[in-house]
Amino acid sequence: MIMSNDKSKKLVQLHVNGKTHDATIRSADTLLHTLREQLGLTAAKPACENGDCGACTVIIDGQPMHSCLSLTIETVHQSITTNEGLLDSPLQQAFVDNWAIQCGYCTSGFITNCHALVEQHPDADAALIDEWLASNLCRCTGYQEIKDAVKSVLRMKKDQTSPL
Structure with a gap:
């Protein structure tokens, strides 16, 4: 739904984390x-703001996207998931358990990206994990702990779906 009284602004409804927001x-x-400014969802971080770092990663219709490169108007009829919408994601606990967090600024972007990876590729191998992680940058640590977190969730999902 798009309405406007002011020709330079539009009232839109966004579908974020399973809820509709104006x-x-x-x-x-x-x-x-x-x-960040209208919905108060601050997990996606402003950093490079040109699509290089991934700190602003969200999931739009199942695909990880850099929200700094996405125009809001283009997402009106799409489903958006932010890190706030992943509170029950095993990735968050896996990041803690595997010490995949340093200063934390990039963490929500990594978790969001890795969540999409795990959902789309439950049999991801090391090369695919490396490929997906290339869209996010961390200046504080190496990526081994992040890879370990992803692998632990992939193993857990595989164990849950394997027949006894």
Whole structure:
């Protein structure tokens, strides 16, 4: 639904984390800023704001996307998941258990990206994990702990689906 009284702004409804939210946007507003400034969802972080670092990663219709490169108006009829919507995701606990967190600034982007990876590729191998992690940067640590976290969740999912 899009309505407008002011020609430069539009009232839109966004589907974020399973709920419908109203936002008043300009056509040039990025999803990153709409999520943070209007919806109060601050897990997606502003960092490079040109799609290089992945700190702003969200899932749009099942695909990890950099919200700093996504215009809000383009996501009106799509399903958006932020890290706040992944509270029950085993990835969050796996990051803690595997010490895959340093300063934490990039962590929500990694968790969101890794959640999409695990959902789309439950049989992901090391090469595919490396490929997916290439879209996110961490300046504090190596990526081994993050890879270990992803692998632990993949093993857990495999154990849950394996016949006894």
